[in-house]
Amino acid sequence: MKILVIGYMHPKNDKRVFRTVRALSERCEVIYQYWTDKDEKEYVDGNVRYMPVKYTKNTKGNYIVEYMRRIKFDRLILDMIENFEYDVVYFHHFLASLPVKAFEVAKRRGKMIVYDVHEYHPENFLNALKGVLKYLKEKVVLNIFKKQLTLSDKVIFVSKEMQEDVYKRLSIDKPYLVFPNYADDVFFSEKREKEICIVGKVSRGMEHEKGILKKLIEHGFRVKLIGMDLGVLSDIPHEYKAFMPYEEMMKELSKCTFSLISYNTIGYENYKNDIFALPNKYYDSLAAGVPVIVKNTFVSMVKEVEKYGIGVVIDPKDVNGSVKKILDAYENYQALINNVKKYQHMFVFDEAKKDELLSFILS
Structure with missing residues (x-):
């Protein structure tokens, strides 16, 4: 054929x-x-x-x-x-x-x-x-x-x-x-930096998420961008890692505490291309052993995160509520890691x- x-x-x-x-x-x-x-x-x-x-x-x-x-x-x-x-x-x-x-x-x-x-x-x-x-x-x-x-x-x-x-x-x-969009392979790092990672090649709007990140920085978190340097975050402290080969990117990602997957592509909340997405960055994050922070309107991701206990669901417009959810999850981080390790294979080709x-x- x-x-x-x-x-x-x-x-x-x-x-x-x-x-x-x-x-x-x-x-x-x-x-x-x-x-x-x-x-x-x-x-x-x-x-x-x-x-x-x-x-x-x-x-x-x-x-x-x-x-x-x-x-x-x-x-x-x-x-x-x-x-x-x-x-x-x-x-x-x-x-x-x-x-x-x-x-x-x-x-x-x-x-x-x-x-x-x-x-x-x-x-x-x-x-x-x-x-x-x-x-x-x-x-x-x-x-x-x-x-x-x-x-x-x-x-x-x-x-x-x-x-x-x-x-x-x-x-x-x-x-x-x-x-x-399955990941290529499983990665895992026992060593974790107190970092919120944002990974990907395409720049998107993150105005509400910016307020959340500012407050998390006050609680000792650092922000790391891998693959893109977002202009919207130019006025908050962050580390930028340029685009790198896949395996290097996954190893870098695996050292982070959380991967943030919350954004607005074109300016309105019911954009179905976001709502029903299961993007590469979501699968790569979980395959790297990193719990995810996902936006509550991202229906497809939210269903899996809540079903398997592999991350945190936030409402970016509720900055204080979102920060509290993330800090609570950090206090119970080992439970999240255990779940991610248990279901990691589901997210890999x-x-x-x-x-x-x-x-x-x-x-």
Whole structure:
């Protein structure tokens, strides 16, 4: 069996995308399209044919020129879908200028379509829009999303809550798999610094969390940022660790007392891409043996944190109440650590989870 994996704008080593490529290549031939901003040539390594497609992001210039460049990029990928020989096409994202066309072409050719829904697309796509434009955009993208799902044969979601919301909202009934953003391996450090860690590559709003961190500093905690230096925290003392290789990052993270996963991506609380997320930083933190502090509106994370006793749920708007919860958890820290160690394996990608993924895609 031959699989065409559409990474779209994801770079070659994107954790979620490349994980599926590696897993599928153990049983199938894989054609892997990924984004690059360099002049790379296609090549074959083992069962994988690597197909880089160049596109330079964030160039200054005319919006029309930018859009035309994106169309050119998308058409190169559509050409692969239209002309390459394969049995299954695995979409990690849709083509922004041809959001339904790529699905229709694959369906017309009689190919199986697997759609990995990383994000809640109707809200995440062009998420900077406000007011009427935001409302209209969501209506249009919701209709596009329904067409994509209708054309798909199998769907993969990052959380059960996202799957339930999407299927109910759009009246969809397709075979699905919940496949979160698992960590790569288990880490654990007996030595702990009295630190609150914030890890990740994407900067987000943390205005309320800033007040919580200030008070925790007064109680002897330090703040450590790994992978990003948040401007919103520029006026509070913190240590910054630049982006580092995964294993180094996990070792650094494993020394912290808590990992803070509380933020506001675009300025409103009911943003479903946050509410239903189970992000890499959540799984990496728990796999590193670190209890998490999560925002009470993050439904998917809250359910697991409360069920397994692996962290603290806070309301960032209630600064004093949140600080008290964190300090109380610190007083009973060993109980949290015991629970994290007990359930750590659930948050790591392993052979059983790989077999589940492959069985779903290939059966």
